[in-house]
Amino acid sequence: xxxxxxxxxxxxxxxxxxxxxxxxxxxxxxxxxxxxxxxxxxxxxxxxxxxxxxxxxxxxxxxxxxxxxxxxxxxxxxxxxxxxxxxxxxxxxxxxxxxxxxxxxxxxxxxxxxxxxxxxxxxxxxxxxxxxxxxxxxxxxxxxxxxxxxxxxxxxxxxxxxxxxxxxxxxxxxxxxxxxxxxxxxxxxxxxxxxxxxxxxxxxxxxxxxxxxxxxxxxxxxxxxxxxxxxxxxxxxxxxxxxxxxxxxxxxxxx
Numbered sequence: 001x002x003x004x005x006x007x008x009x010x011x012x013x014x015x016x017x018x019x020x021x022x023x024x025x026x027x028x029x030x031x032x033x034x035x036x037x038x039x040x041x042x043x044x045x046x047x048x049x050x051x052x053x054x055x056x057x058x059x060x061x062x063x064x065x066x067x068x069x070x071x072x073x074x075x076x077x078x079x080x081x082x083x084x085x086x087x088x089x090x091x092x093x094x095x096x097x098x099x100x101x102x103x104x105x106x107x108x109x110x111x112x113x114x115x116x117x118x119x120x121x122x123x124x125x126x127x128x129x130x131x132x133x134x135x136x137x138x139x140x141x142x143x144x145x146x147x148x149x150x151x152x153x154x155x156x157x158x159x160x161x162x163x164x165x166x167x168x169x170x171x172x173x174x175x176x177x178x179x180x181x182x183x184x185x186x187x188x189x190x191x192x193x194x195x196x197x198x199x200x201x202x203x204x205x206x207x208x209x210x211x212x213x214x215x216x217x218x219x220x221x222x223x224x225x226x227x228x229x230x231x232x233x234x235x236x237x238x239x240x241x242x243x244x245x246x247x248x249x250x251x252x253x254x255x
Contacts (some may be wrong), residue, residue: 001116003046003100004090005037006169008054008077013219022056024104025063026223029230032063033217034104038070044112046100050075050093052086084188088181096175101190103169105218107226108210110170115208119172122148122206126198127172130165130207131214139166140191144207153199154192165207167191168214 011018017026024034034051041049050073053060057076064072075090087101098119100112110129119127128150130142143152143162151162158164171190180198182188198205216222 001044001046001098001100002048002050002094003041003102004087004093005034005041005049005051005102005104006083006086007034007060007104008052008080008086009105010055010080014223015220017220017223018055020056022053022060023218025060026217028107028217028223028227033107034060034064035067036107037102037104038067040102040108040110040112041100042069044100044116046112047071049073050090051104052077052081052090054078054080080187082187082189084181084190084193085186087190088178091178094175098172098174101171101173103218105216106169107213107215107217108168108170109213110168110210112170112172115170115172118148118208119206123204124172124206125174125204126177126195127206127208128195129168129170129210131168131210133164133166137166141165142167142207144209148206148208150195150199150205150207153196163209165209168210 007022007024009023011023014023014026025032028036038049047069048071051060051064052075054077061074073093075086077086077089081089115127115129128142130144133139133141140154141152141156141158142150142165143155143158144165145151146161146163152158180194182193185193195205215226217226
């Protein structure tokens, strides 16, 4: 099975760090964020990966080419295409086979082999990895039936027995998913323009409930909080120097 890492975003919520480096190259516990994502794929036995590029692509390309445990391909987007458009552009890479798509700005211990087994058992067209929504969180809600089918999407009207969850940025797709992509758009969102319509049509779309670790690293606020919690000793001192270099106020995380 092949995979795609979505890495073309501008990283606006991570500025000023991302003025000078693409978000997937931001260091987390001593290695680039994207390496943590590659490790999730590697654990599942996935070695062939395509990465879409837009913002500051050269440094990301250089790093990924040095990762000899993977065969990595690139999909350059001169104009950013959105999550859906990016996947569509990479369609040939998947060779009409089942494939994984994962965001480049998350940390997780999800076991993709278990997600795949669930996906196959449910005969799902598309499977989202979801986690239970916490009361204070403001992510778009995904409502799943107790047996896993997604029955509510992008709505606040979710009540028991439907479980209110949020999308973690990880999916598994059957190749038939492309039949449901917009025909008249180059830029589009996989959630709004594909998933929402699949749920409306009652298609076989499921949510795999992940109960392990998951951290959103997509904003400077979340990033600083995570680093402050986990960095120790010399690595912590080195990271504080990076913050000073970029004139980032740490909001007392490191006090």
